[in-house]
Amino acid sequence: MSVADYEVDYSEVTGRKVDCPSECGMCCLCQPEVLPEERAFFRKNYPEHLVKIDAKPPYFALALKKGHGSCVFLQNRRCKVYDNRTAYCRQFPYHLYASDRLKVELDLSCRGAWTGTGNDALTEAKELVSRADSRIAAALEESSAVYREFYANCREAGVMSDPSGLRMSVSENLSMFTDLAYLSRIMDMSQIEPVMSLPGIMPERNLDIPSLEEAGRDSAMESMASSDPLNVPVYCDAQWNWNMFMASDGRVEWNVMDDEGDLHPRGEAEVDEIRLRIPDAAGRHVLSEYIGTLNGRDSFMGSVFALMDENGYEDDMSNAYYGCLSVTVMDLLWRMSMLDHFLGTGCGAEGVREAIIFYDMDRLDAPTIGAFV
16 A cells, blocks of 8 residues: 555645744654664664653653653754654654544644744645655554444444534534533533434523533543643643643642753642633634634544444444534633633633644544554
């Protein structure tokens, strides 16, 4: 199987430009795997910085400062081995997702994806796909088989829906997914309707804000529930600080990591102090565009499928998809509220954009039945 033998969807990167701001270093907080063909260089020149990761199957990766900071090769926010950086370093902020096809997705936690300047994303993506051809072909053989098995399980359980139809229905209601009353209704319906279809325009009604806050907060807190900086989402702010938020015992602690891997406390708050904010019209427009991006991502669909499999195929695919998308939006809005609480980022277009920058890497790390190549 070669590039000509499989379908590649470039729609998410078409028409975009991607820059690499020299002050950022965000990608260097992701511990990259070192492929077999790349190990010789590091074994010869930097054997002390090549570490074996205990996983299934085990693999080699580059060491991190103090075991949880940035890559050891990052000095003054520049890579010491740039010309010999790993394939996964070269790919960031692009993600190559294998399902029953290949989809190129763009990590919007990278601030360089928001500048509107830099290199043509489609050109870069096509070059990366070409370089990764052999890895993609092998991954697609495995992921296609997993997807076939998943669809067979759904049909047997009577919970199969048409994924393209689900996406179309969301596309037709994108702006509604930014309305709290609509999200509340969808979350209710996903729990009680056997096979769900999206409702039309919602009538005015009293909102159960505490329940909405709980849905978003619980999802966000789950990803922040660790004291290990390696396992919590990172928010690179406009001043290029690496912000990390860690949650435990009903509290959120805000730290900033420096270039050497040390954490510096900046603040803390009781979770109940962080109230759900509602984005304004400009913020809802940015949010609507992001929901459209999620709706087009195969990795998001794959994460819904993984949840269905984990839950034993109890819910119809439509309920799972609409429900997951609604909780995802609430997660994002709660993070927007948290950033505003600590950093005053607001609830307009900028506030929602900053929340997406905080959230999207975590979204792309969600469990899925497919695989990132």
